[in-house]
Each structure stands twice: as C-alpha cells, then as structure tokens.
Amino acid sequence: MAYNPFLNFCQVLDRAARIVGMESSEYEILKHPERELKVALPIRMDDGKLEVFEGYRVQHSSQRGPCKGGVRFHPDVNIDEVKALAAWMTFKCAIVNIPYGGGKGGIKVDPSALSAGELERLTRRYTAQILPIIGPQQDIPAPDVGTNAQTMDWMMDTYSMMKGYAVPGVVTGKHIEIGGSLGRTEATGRGIMIITRLAAESHGLSAPAVAIQGAGNVGSISAKLISEVLGFKVVAISDVSGGIYKASGLDIPEILKFIGGKRLLKDYDAAEVRHITNEELLTSEADILIPAALENQITADIAAKLKAKIVIEAANGPTSADADEILSERGIEVYPDILSNAGGVVVSYFEWAQNLQSLYWEEADINRMLEKVMVRSYADVEKCSSEYGVSLRLGAYITALKRLTGAAKLRGIFP
Ligand code: GLU
Numbered sequence: 001m002a003y004n005p006f007l008n009f010c011q012v013l014d015r016a017a018r019i020v021g022m023e024s025s026e027y028e029i030l031k032h033p034e035r036e037l038k039v040a041l042p043i044r045m046d047d048g049k050l051e052v053f054e055g056y057r058v059q060h061s062s063q064r065g066p067c068k069g070g071v072r073f074h075p076d077v078n079i080d081e082v083k084a085l086a087a088w089m090t091f092k093c094a095i096v097n098i099p100y101g102g103g104k105g106g107i108k109v110d111p112s113a114l115s116a117g118e119l120e121r122l123t124r125r126y127t128a129q130i131l132p133i134i135g136p137q138q139d140i141p142a143p144d145v146g147t148n149a150q151t152m153d154w155m156m157d158t159y160s161m162m163k164g165y166a167v168p169g170v171v172t173g174k175h176i177e178i179g180g181s182l183g184r185t186e187a188t189g190r191g192i193m194i195i196t197r198l199a200a201e202s203h204g205l206s207a208p209a210v211a212i213q214g215a216g217n218v219g220s221i222s223a224k225l226i227s228e229v230l231g232f233k234v235v236a237i238s239d240v241s242g243g244i245y246k247a248s249g250l251d252i253p254e255i256l257k258f259i260g261g262k263r264l265l266k267d268y269d270a271a272e273v274r275h276i277t278n279e280e281l282l283t284s285e286a287d288i289l290i291p292a293a294l295e296n297q298i299t300a301d302i303a304a305k306l307k308a309k310i311v312i313e314a315a316n317g318p319t320s321a322d323a324d325e326i327l328s329e330r331g332i333e334v335y336p337d338i339l340s341n342a343g344g345v346v347v348s349y350f351e352w353a354q355n356l357q358s359l360y361w362e363e364a365d366i367n368r369m370l371e372k373v374m375v376r377s378y379a380d381v382e383k384c385s386s387e388y389g390v391s392l393r394l395g396a397y398i399t400a401l402k403r404l405t406g407a408a409k410l411r412g413i414f415p
Contacts, residue, residue: 003296005084008321016397019388026405030090033083034067035059039129041107043122046115053122057105057130059139060086063407066137067103068093068345070144070173071126071151074294077106081295085144088316089345092338094400096377098349103139105130111146123151127158134159136169136356142348143173145216145294149185153178169355172348181351182363184344187370189221191343192314194374195335196222196288197230199310202382203333208287211236211308213243213278215259218314218341219292227252236276236284238293241266243281245274283307291318298323306332313337328391336393338400339381346373 069089090102168179233249292314303323385395
C-alpha cells in the first residue's frame with residue numbers, strides 16, 4: 001500500500017489514546033480535519049501558455065485558537081500529505097502550548113522550474129483562492145518546504161490589497177521590513193539545536209558526532225548552530241544531489257557559503273571529504289542523526305541499519321511507523337518532530353503577537369523566550385513519557401491529546 005502520512009498520524013493517535021484509556025468518541029474529531037479546501041490555479045506562463053496548478057489548504061483544528069501552519073510548494077504535494085502536515089501542526093502547537101490549532105497548505109509544483117514572475121502569479125492566485133478562509137484570527141500561513149519570506153510577502157500583500165489596508169498578521173515568516181520577526185528565519189534550526197543539546201545531556205554525550213540529512217533552511221541553520229554554539233562536530237550533511245562525510249568533522253561555515261552560492265554538494269571538494277549516498281548518510285557513523293528533509297526517509301530498511309543512538313526529527317514525519325518500532329526495539333531514542341521542530345511555529349507565534357500589537361521585540365529577547373518554551377516543552381514530554389513508560393513520540397502525542405481533548409470538553413459541542 002502506498003505510504004499515507006495521514007493514516008500514519010491516526011495510528012499513532014490511536015496508540016496514544018489507548019495508553020491513557022481514552023474512549024474513541026473523546027478524540028474521534030481529531031481524525032477529521034475541520035475544513036479541506038482544494039483550489040485550481042490557472043497561471044499565465046512566461047511563454048504565453050496557460051497552465052493550471054492544484055492547491056490545498058487544510059484546517060485540521062481550531063479548538064485551541066486560530067489554525068496555524070506552513071505552505072509547501074513541492075511536486076509531491078497531495079491531500080493526504082497536507083492533512084497529515086495540518087494535524088501535526090495541531091499537535092505541535094498543543095505541545096509547546098501556544099494558542100493555536102493546526103493547518104497546512106500546499107501547491108503541487110516544482111518551484112525551481114518556475115520564473116520569479118510565474119512564482120509570484122501562482123502565489124498571489126493561490127492566496128486569492130484561499131482568502132475566504134485565512135486571516136489573523138482564522139488561519140495564519142507561514143513558510144515550509146519550497147517557500148520562503150518572499151512567498152509570505154506576496155501573500156501578505158495580496159491579502160492586504162483585497163482588504164484595503166495592510167494586514168501583516170495574516171502570515172508569518174515575512175521579511176523584517178514588512179512586519180517579520182527577528183529570529184524567525186533561524187527559529188526552527190535554533191529549536192533543533194536546543195533539543196540536540198538536551199538530548200546529548202540526557203545521554204551523557206559531551207562531544208557527539210552529528211549527521212544531518214538536508215541543507216535547506218532547517219538543515220543548514222541546524223548545522224551552523226550545532227557546530228558554532230554547541231561545538232559538536234557535524235560529520236555528514238546532504239542536499240538533493242547527495243551527501244558528504246568527514247570523520248573528524250566538516251567545515252560547516254565553508255560548506256554553507258558553498259551552498260549559499262547556489263551550488264550542489266556533489267561538486268564540493270575538500271581534504272578527507274568523502275561523497276556518500278542518501279542511504280549512506282542516514283546510516284552513517286554518527287551519534288546523532290538529524291533528518292531535516294522530507295517525510296518517510298527513515299524506512300524499516302534504514303531503521304535496521306541505523307548506527308546513531310539518537311534521532312532528532314527536524315523534518316515533519318521523517319520516520320515511517322514500522323521504522324519507529326524498529327528504532328524503539330533497538331533502543332535508539334527518537335526526539336519526535338512535533339516537539340523537536342516546533343521552534344519555527346513558536347517564533348511565528350511571537351511574530352503574530354508583535355503584528356497584532358504593532359510593537360516589535362529584540363532578537364535576544366525572542367531567542368531567550370524560544371529557549372524557555374523549548375526547554376519547558378521537552379520537560380513536559382519527558383515527564384509524560386516516563387509517567388506512562390512510553391517513547392518520547394507517544395509522550396508527545398499524549399501531552400497534546402490531553403490538552404486538545406481538555407479544550408474540547410471546556411468548549412462543548414456546538415450547537
Ligand atoms: N512550516 C513550519 C512547520 O512545519 C512552520 C509553521 C509556522 O510557522 O506556522 O512547523
């Protein structure tokens with residue numbers, strides 16, 4: 001059967017509910033997104049031809065606040081993926097205890113194949129099509145795979161033009177000049193760095209070797225902060241073209257400069273650096289593995305061969321359900337995505353709060369508040385998983401499930 005991330009989510013949810021003895025009627029609603037919108041996006045291409053793209057926005061839950069979550073531009077975007085990503089956002093926001101539900105959007109497109117003009121027209125048309133269901137009190141998009149601050153600027157402008165006044169709080173992850181927050185670009189990577197530090201501490205590793213899959217926003221900033229702030233050696237990193245490995249530690253600043261110049265790692269060359277495949281990266285000789293690319297990367301096959309003692313999920317859904325079981329049998333500890341990569345949405349929340357009050361904060365304050373939220377959330381998840389004697393993933397799901405069903409009980413069912 002084809003991999004279906006939403007079914008994967010529902011299965012973990014059922015397991016978490018069973019452990020706490022919850023009736024299915026108490027959480028059944030979480031298996032059904034509140035709203036699913038599919039849109040057709042006709043775009044005039046640069047050569048004059050018309051092309052129609054497919055887009056989505058799914059609002060999984062608004063139980064604890066407005067829906068919140070990114071917009072993905074990728075050729076593999078489909079409804080089951082967007083539904084899973086939206087549900088994970090609901091759980092992520094509940095774990096870090098910020099007043100949001102979860103949502104996610106996407107367009108089935110390879111953004112690197114479009115010109116800047118085509119990309120702008122596509123983004124604006126998408127925004128116009130989902131406009132009736134987004135807004136600072138309703139649903140707040142942000143960047144995800146294949147989108148960035150520029151995408152958010154176009155979305156903010158399109159929404160604002162339709163309203164007739166500037167509405168910076170409709171999206172997060174914008175450029176600073178139009179209401180973005182200091183620290184937002186680095187936030188997911190900074191959160192990963194904090195969880196990596198806590199994980200190393202709890203396993204008594206003072207100088208672990210780290211392998212990172214992916215060198216997009218999250219992978220590259222995680223690599224930078226883990227080497228620069230924690231002083232851990234990053235022994236492997238990869239991009240779409242493949243990976244590189246060096247047992248004594250890679251020169252991360254040099255590699256990031258190389259990648260920043262829009263070059264691929266397959267063309268990178270330095271003394272003692274070995275080129276490796278994606279599978280070799282995932283199973284490389286390292287203490288900590290950080291998958292920071294896409295879903296379903298650590299499959300059962302990879303899980304059986306993994307050498308790391310710790311996996312920190314920077315991507316959303318990188319570990320398949322059967323791989324998760326193998327890792328747990330092998331005593332490899334997984335720090336789940338919905339905890340580990342929550343730094344992005346936490347600083348999105350700070351950005352939105354600044355937009356709503358038109359009062360802007362300093363970067364040092366933002367980083368300090370992010371640190372506090374990550375440390376507290378990790379402690380909550382840790383406590384819950386030891387209380388029930390389960391994995392950190394189940395501990396994270398249970399923590400979120402309790403907060404979500406608690407909120408639902410207080411609100412009651414309308415009408
Ligand atoms: N796309 C990011 C995530 O998956 C950030 C979402 C946000 O900031 O709303 O967590």
